[in-house]
Every structure is written in structure tokens, then in C-alpha cells.
Amino acid sequence: xxxxxxxxxxxxxxxxxxxxxxxxxxEGYQVMTTREPGGIPIAESIRAIxxxxxxxxxxxxxxxxxxxxxRRQHLVEKVQPALAEGRIVLCDRFVDSSLxxxxxxRGLGIEEVYQINQFAIADQMPDLTxxxxxxxxxxxxRIQQNQEREQNRLDLESxxxxxxxxxxxxxxxxKFPKRIERIQANFGIIEVEAQAYKKIKARx
Numbered sequence: 001x002x003x004x005x006x007x008x009x010x011x012x013x014x015x016x017x018x019x020x021x022x023x024x025x026x027e028g029y030q031v032m033t034t035r036e037p038g039g040i041p042i043a044e045s046i047r048a049i050x051x052x053x054x055x056x057x058x059x060x061x062x063x064x065x066x067x068x069x070x071r072r073q074h075l076v077e078k079v080q081p082a083l084a085e086g087r088i089v090l091c092d093r094f095v096d097s098s099l100x101x102x103x104x105x106r107g108l109g110i111e112e113v114y115q116i117n118q119f120a121i122a123d124q125m126p127d128l129t130x131x132x133x134x135x136x137x138x139x140x141x142r143i144q145q146n147q148e149r150e151q152n153r154l155d156l157e158s159x160x161x162x163x164x165x166x167x168x169x170x171x172x173x174x175k176f177p178k179r180i181e182r183i184q185a186n187f188g189i190i191e192v193e194a195q196a197y198k199k200i201k202a203r204x
Contacts, residue, residue: 004094007132010139011185032082035092037070040077046070060106067098068120104168105161132185136162
């Protein structure tokens with residue numbers, strides 16, 4: 001099963017993903033965790049370019065294409081082989097991030113970015129996507145308090161940018177109601193993890 005974790009900055013999805021991976025592994029499931037962009041050397045190199053604070057001149061279409069390129073390599077090199085082995089793959093971000101960040105917030109159009117990514121993923125959509133729902137103001141406030149978190153180029157964006165991302169995720173919930181499940185992420189980590197665990201176990 002291919003399960004992706006989505007949400008705005010500071011939603012807590014990465015923390016919950018790692019906690020759930022440990023929990024499912026203890027229950028006897030074969031679990032692999034990974035992230036986008038990244039997860040493998042080629043995609044991590046692309047990630048470094050995309051998120052470099054110095055690359056403020058990057059064109060929106062260039063950004064979208066780089067994400068799609070990293071996604072393709074990650075998919076064929078890491079995700080698909082793990083699924084073929086019968087593993088549960090927990091992935092921190094996937095195609096929905098591109099639809100929200102580049103499609104909506106960068107103004108390229110959700111449908112246009114979806115087409116770019118169809119070429120990249122060739123219909124390999126997640127079996128389940130968990131959307132960690134938190135207001136942008138609250139998520140960004142969490143980031144400010146977390147000194148250990150990696151700071152990247154997206155953290156430099158305005159609040160209105162992150163609000164557009166949030167609104168795009170709401171659209172995606174309506175567009176893919178069978179695949180995307182909402183997790184109320186404004187609670188403490190134990191409660192958020194419990195919600196996510198329940199959704200995953202229902203699908204398993």
C-alpha cells in the first residue's frame with residue numbers, strides 16, 4: 001500500500017509519519033519511509049537545488065519540472081520496488097504537493113501541473129493520502145518555535161502564499177474524496193497520530 005502524507009508547513013506530518021512507521025513495524029508490517037523531493041541520491045540532489053535559499057530567481061515552471069523529475073526517479077528507483085515486495089510505503093509528500101504549491105500558489109494551474117505529473121508518475125497514484133489540516137498561521141508559528149527543523153526556500157514565502165496552498169488542499173479534498181482523508185492537525189501529536197493510525201488501519 002502506498003500512503004502519502006500531505007499538508008502545509010508545520011502541520012506535523014513528518015513527525016507523525018515516523019511515529020506511525022515505528023508503530024506499524026512493531027505490529028509486524030513491512031514498512032518503508034521516504035520523502036519528496038528526495039529519498040534517493042538523484043532526487044536529493046534535485047531537492048538541494050529546489051530548496052536552496054539562494055535560488056530565489058527560480059522560475060515557477062522550472063520548479064514544477066524539477067519536482068516532477070525528482071518524483072519520477074524516486075518512484076521507479078524506490079517506491080515501486082518496495083510496493084512490488086509487498087511493503088507499506090509511507091511517503092512525506094507526493095503529487096498533491098505540486099498541485100497545491102506550484103499549481104495553485106505559484107499560479108501555474110492545478111490541471112496544468114497535474115498533466116506534467118501524469119507524465120512523471122504514469123498513473124501511479126497513492127492508495128491513501130492523509131491531509132494534515134492546520135491553519136497556515138498556526139503551522140508557521142510552530143516552525144518558528146522549532147529550531148531543529150530544516151529551513152528552506154518555501155519558508156521565505158509570504159503568508160498569502162501559504163494561504164493559497166491551504167485553499168488548494170481544500171479543493172483537492174473535494175476532487176479526490178475517496179483517496180484523501182482529512183486529519184485535524186491542530187491537536188497535540190498523540191491525538192493527531194491516533195487519527196492517522198485509525199485511517200490507515202481502516203484501509204489495511
